[in-house]
Amino acid sequence: MGPVSYVIAILGCADGGAACQQVAVAPARYESAASCEAATGNVLADSTDFDFPTLVAKCRTAKSPAAVQRSAPPRSAAVKQG
Template identity: 85%
Template sequence: MGPVSYVIAILGCADGGAACQQVAIAPARYESAASCEAATGNVLAESTDFDFPTIVARCRSAKNPAAERKAPPRSTLVKQG
Protein backbone atom coordinates (compact mmCIF):
# COMPACT_ATOMS: atom_id res chain seq x y z
CA MET A 1 0.00 0.00 0.00
CA GLY A 2 2.93 2.35 0.60
CA PRO A 3 3.34 5.39 2.82
CA VAL A 4 0.48 7.83 3.18
CA SER A 5 1.00 11.56 3.17
CA TYR A 6 -1.50 14.27 4.03
CA VAL A 7 -2.41 17.71 2.72
CA ILE A 8 -4.51 20.49 4.18
CA ALA A 9 -7.63 21.36 2.22
CA ILE A 10 -9.01 24.86 2.68
CA LEU A 11 -12.80 25.01 2.49
CA GLY A 12 -14.97 28.09 2.15
CA CYS A 13 -18.34 27.95 3.90
CA ALA A 14 -21.32 30.24 3.53
CA ASP A 15 -23.36 28.95 6.45
CA GLY A 16 -21.04 28.37 9.38
CA GLY A 17 -19.59 25.06 8.22
CA ALA A 18 -22.43 22.83 7.05
CA ALA A 19 -22.18 23.48 3.29
CA CYS A 20 -18.58 24.06 2.27
CA GLN A 21 -16.63 23.93 -0.96
CA GLN A 22 -12.93 23.32 -1.39
CA VAL A 23 -11.15 26.51 -2.44
CA ALA A 24 -7.48 25.51 -2.12
CA ILE A 25 -4.97 22.85 -1.11
CA ALA A 26 -2.00 24.02 0.95
CA PRO A 27 1.25 23.17 -0.89
CA ALA A 28 2.95 21.33 2.00
CA ARG A 29 2.62 17.57 2.52
CA TYR A 30 2.75 15.92 5.93
CA GLU A 31 3.99 12.45 6.82
CA SER A 32 1.38 11.80 9.51
CA ALA A 33 -2.17 12.83 10.28
CA ALA A 34 -0.94 14.26 13.61
CA SER A 35 1.62 16.56 11.96
CA CYS A 36 -0.99 17.67 9.44
CA GLU A 37 -3.53 18.43 12.18
CA ALA A 38 -0.89 20.37 14.11
CA ALA A 39 -0.28 22.63 11.08
CA THR A 40 -3.93 23.46 10.30
CA GLY A 41 -4.07 26.51 12.57
CA ASN A 42 -1.08 28.19 10.92
CA VAL A 43 -2.30 27.38 7.42
CA LEU A 44 -5.75 28.66 8.27
CA ALA A 45 -4.33 31.90 9.68
CA GLU A 46 -2.64 32.51 6.31
CA SER A 47 -5.82 31.74 4.34
CA THR A 48 -7.79 34.94 4.78
CA ASP A 49 -8.05 36.01 1.14
CA PHE A 50 -11.12 33.92 0.31
CA ASP A 51 -14.55 35.54 0.05
CA PHE A 52 -16.44 33.31 2.51
CA PRO A 53 -17.68 34.15 6.01
CA THR A 54 -16.19 30.91 7.36
CA ILE A 55 -12.95 29.23 6.28
CA VAL A 56 -12.21 25.64 7.39
CA ALA A 57 -8.98 23.63 7.24
CA ARG A 58 -9.12 19.82 7.03
CA CYS A 59 -6.43 17.21 6.63
CA ARG A 60 -6.91 14.75 3.82
CA SER A 61 -4.94 11.96 2.25
CA ALA A 62 -2.68 13.32 -0.48
CA LYS A 63 -3.81 10.43 -2.69
CA ASN A 64 -7.40 11.71 -2.66
CA PRO A 65 -7.49 15.29 -1.33
CA ALA A 66 -11.03 15.90 -2.61
CA ALA A 67 -12.48 13.12 -0.43
CA GLU A 68 -14.61 14.43 2.41
CA ARG A 69 -13.80 13.35 5.96
CA LYS A 70 -16.64 12.48 8.33
CA ALA A 71 -14.89 14.04 11.33
CA PRO A 72 -15.57 17.70 12.14
CA PRO A 73 -12.95 20.23 11.05
CA ARG A 74 -10.01 20.73 13.37
CA SER A 75 -9.56 24.42 12.57
CA THR A 76 -12.14 27.01 11.62
CA LEU A 77 -11.78 30.73 11.01
CA VAL A 78 -14.92 32.86 11.13
CA LYS A 79 -14.36 36.26 9.56
CA GLN A 80 -15.66 39.25 11.44
CA GLY A 81 -17.19 42.24 9.67
Protein backbone atom coordinates in the same frame (compact mmCIF):
# COMPACT_ATOMS: atom_id res chain seq x y z
CA MET B 1 0.58 0.03 -0.39
CA GLY B 2 3.20 2.75 -0.02
CA PRO B 3 3.63 5.42 2.61
CA VAL B 4 0.73 7.77 3.20
CA SER B 5 1.15 11.52 3.12
CA TYR B 6 -1.31 14.19 4.18
CA VAL B 7 -2.27 17.60 2.81
CA ILE B 8 -4.36 20.41 4.26
CA ALA B 9 -7.48 21.29 2.29
CA ILE B 10 -9.00 24.72 2.83
CA LEU B 11 -12.78 24.72 2.63
CA GLY B 12 -14.95 27.81 2.27
CA CYS B 13 -18.34 27.51 3.96
CA ALA B 14 -21.57 29.47 3.92
CA ASP B 15 -22.94 30.87 7.18
CA GLY B 16 -23.22 28.27 9.89
CA GLY B 17 -20.66 25.95 8.32
CA ALA B 18 -23.07 24.58 5.72
CA ALA B 19 -22.41 24.08 2.02
CA CYS B 20 -18.62 23.87 2.23
CA GLN B 21 -16.52 23.69 -0.91
CA GLN B 22 -12.81 23.18 -1.33
CA VAL B 23 -11.08 26.43 -2.32
CA ALA B 24 -7.40 25.46 -1.98
CA VAL B 25 -4.90 22.83 -0.93
CA ALA B 26 -1.81 23.91 0.99
CA PRO B 27 1.36 22.97 -0.91
CA ALA B 28 3.08 21.20 2.00
CA ARG B 29 2.77 17.46 2.57
CA TYR B 30 2.95 15.84 6.00
CA GLU B 31 4.17 12.38 6.93
CA SER B 32 1.64 11.82 9.71
CA ALA B 33 -1.90 12.82 10.52
CA ALA B 34 -0.66 14.32 13.79
CA SER B 35 1.85 16.62 12.10
CA CYS B 36 -0.80 17.67 9.58
CA GLU B 37 -3.35 18.44 12.32
CA ALA B 38 -0.72 20.45 14.20
CA ALA B 39 -0.19 22.66 11.14
CA THR B 40 -3.86 23.40 10.36
CA GLY B 41 -4.10 26.45 12.61
CA ASN B 42 -1.14 28.20 10.98
CA VAL B 43 -2.29 27.34 7.47
CA LEU B 44 -5.78 28.60 8.25
CA ALA B 45 -4.42 31.84 9.74
CA ASP B 46 -2.51 32.45 6.50
CA SER B 47 -5.60 31.78 4.37
CA THR B 48 -7.05 35.26 4.02
CA ASP B 49 -7.64 35.43 0.28
CA PHE B 50 -11.05 33.76 0.25
CA ASP B 51 -14.44 35.46 0.45
CA PHE B 52 -16.37 33.09 2.70
CA PRO B 53 -17.85 33.75 6.15
CA THR B 54 -16.22 30.57 7.46
CA LEU B 55 -13.01 28.82 6.42
CA VAL B 56 -12.10 25.31 7.51
CA ALA B 57 -8.73 23.56 7.31
CA LYS B 58 -8.97 19.77 7.13
CA CYS B 59 -6.24 17.16 6.78
CA ARG B 60 -6.70 14.56 4.08
CA THR B 61 -4.60 11.81 2.69
CA ALA B 62 -2.85 13.03 -0.42
CA LYS B 63 -4.88 10.52 -2.45
CA SER B 64 -8.29 11.73 -1.14
CA PRO B 65 -10.83 13.09 -3.62
CA ALA B 66 -10.20 16.78 -4.22
CA ALA B 67 -13.73 18.13 -4.16
CA VAL B 68 -15.94 18.44 -1.13
CA GLN B 69 -19.52 19.51 -1.66
CA ARG B 70 -22.13 20.39 0.95
CA SER B 71 -20.36 19.03 4.00
CA ALA B 72 -20.30 20.54 7.46
CA PRO B 73 -16.90 21.20 9.01
CA PRO B 74 -15.58 18.08 10.72
CA ARG B 75 -14.90 18.22 14.43
CA SER B 76 -11.17 17.72 13.95
CA ALA B 77 -10.82 20.61 11.51
CA ALA B 78 -9.54 24.09 12.32
CA VAL B 79 -12.24 26.71 11.74
CA LYS B 80 -11.84 30.44 11.11
CA GLN B 81 -14.87 32.69 11.06
CA GLY B 82 -14.90 36.27 10.04
